[in-house]
Amino acid sequence: MRVLITGGAGFLGSHVASYFADNGHEVTVFDQNPVDGNFKTIIGDLTKATDVAAAVKGNDTVVHIGAIGDVYLAGEQPALASAVNVVGSANIAEAALEQGCRVVYASTWEVYGEPEYQPMDEKHPTNPDHPYNITKLAGERILMAASELRGLPVVALRLGTAFGSGLRPNSVFRIFIDRAKAGEPITVQGGGTQGRQFTHARDISRAFLMAAESGISGGVYNTTAPEVTSIKELAELVVSRFPTELTFGPARAGDVPAASVSAVKIEEELGWKAEVPFEEGLDELIATLE
Numbered sequence: 566m567r568v569l570i571t572g573g574a575g576f577l578g579s580h581v582a583s584y585f586a587d588n589g590h591e592v593t594v595f596d597q598n599p600v601d602g603n604f605k606t607i608i609g610d611l612t613k614a615t616d617v618a619a620a621v622k623g624n625d626t627v628v629h630i631g632a633i634g635d636v637y638l639a640g641e642q643p644a645l646a647s648a649v650n651v652v653g654s655a656n657i658a659e660a661a662l663e664q665g666c667r668v669v670y671a672s673t674w675e676v677y678g679e680p681e682y683q684p685m686d687e688k689h690p691t692n693p694d695h696p697y698n699i700t701k702l703a704g705e706r707i708l709m710a711a712s713e714l715r716g717l718p719v720v721a722l723r724l725g726t727a728f729g730s731g732l733r734p735n736s737v738f739r740i741f742i743d744r745a746k747a748g749e750p751i752t753v754q755g756g757g758t759q760g761r762q763f764t765h766a767r768d769i770s771r772a773f774l775m776a777a778e779s780g781i782s783g784g785v786y787n788t789t790a791p792e793v794t795s796i797k798e799l800a801e802l803v804v805s806r807f808p809t810e811l812t813f814g815p816a817r818a819g820d821v822p823a824a825s826v827s828a829v830k831i832e833e834e835l836g837w838k839a840e841v842p843f844e845e846g847l848d849e850l851i852a853t854l855e
C-alpha cells in the first residue's frame with residue numbers, strides 16, 4: 566500500500582513507519598518536525614487543511630498518529646490540543662474522503678475516563694475529563710462521523726500506554742531509568758498502585774498494519790497488552806536493574822487511575838494480540854539507553 570503516516574517524527578509514528586516499510590509498503594511521513602530514517606518526508610502542520618490535503622494526495626491509506634500526545638502539554642495548552650487533535654483529525658477526514666483513502670486512527674484507552682466496570686470493553690461509556698482524552702475522543706468521533714455519514718473507511722485503535730525505544734524524556738519509564746542509572750532516588754507519584762497495560766511499540770505497529778490491511782470500516786478496538794503492571798512494580802523492576810532509593814510523592818494532575826481494559830474484540834475480529842512480554846520489552850528499552 567501507499568501509506569501516509571502522520572506524526573512520523575514522534576515516538577510511536579517512527580516505530581509504525583519503520584514497521585510498514587519493513588513489510589514492503591511505500592511509506593511517506595508527515596510531521597511538523599524533521600524525521601529520522603530513510604522515509605519520504607513531508608514537513609507540514611496538521612491544523613492547515615492545505616498542508617494535509619497535499620500530503621494525503623497519492624496515498625491509499627493514512628495512519629493518523631500525529632497529535633499533541635503529551636498529556637501534560639495538552640493540560641497546559643488545551644487550545645493547542647484542540648487544534649491539533651480535533652481540527653487536525655477533521656482535516657485528515659476531508660483529505661482522505663477527497664482521495665478515497667482508508668484511515669487508521671491512534672486513539673487511546675484513556676477515552677473511557679473513570680471506570681464504571683472492568684475490564685472496560687469498547688461498549689464502556691466514554692467520559693473523558695482532561696484536555697488530552699477529550700480532544701483524542703473528539704478526533705476519533707470526527708473520523709467516525711465521516712465514516713458513518715460519508716462512507717470514509719476508518720478504524721480507530723484505542724491504544725494502551727505504549728513503551729519502547731524513543732520514548733519522551735518525560736515518560737515515567739525514562740524518568741525512572743534515567744534517575745536510577747544516575748544513582749538518584751526514584752519518586753513514585755500517588756502511591757504507584759495504579760496499574761497499566763503497557764503495550765510495546767512493536768505490538769502496536771503490528772496492530773496498525775493489521776487494521777490498515779483489514780476491510781473493516783467503522784471499527785473501534787482496544788489495543789492493549791494483557792499484563793497489568795503497577796507504577797510501583799515498574800519502579801521496583803528498574804531498581805532491581807539499577808539499585809537506588811525508592812520514595813513516594815503526591816499524585817500529578819493528569820495521572821489516570823487504575824483501570825483494566827479488554828482486548829478481546831481486536832483478537833476476535835482482527836486476530837491481534839500483544840506478544841512482547843513486559844520485562845523483555847523493558848530490558849530492550851534499557852539497552853537502547855546505554
Ligand SMILES: NC(=O)c1ccc[n+]([C@@H]2O[C@H](COP(=O)([O-])OP(=O)(O)OC[C@H]3O[C@@H](n4cnc5c(N)ncnc54)[C@H](O)[C@@H]3O)[C@@H](O)[C@H]2O)c1
Nearest residue numbers: 572574575576577597610611631632634671673724726727
Ligand atoms: N505514547 C502512548 O503511550 C500513547 C498511548 C495511547 C495513544 N497514543 C496516541 O498515539 C499518538 C502518538 O503518540 P506519541 O507518544 O508517539 O506522541 P509524540 O508526541 O511522540 O508524537 C506526536 C507527533 O505528532 C507531531 N505533531 C504534533 N503537532 C503537529 C502538527 N500540528 N502538525 C504536524 N505534526 C504534529 C509531533 O511533532 C510528533 O512527532 C498520539 O495520537 C497519542 O494520542 C499514544
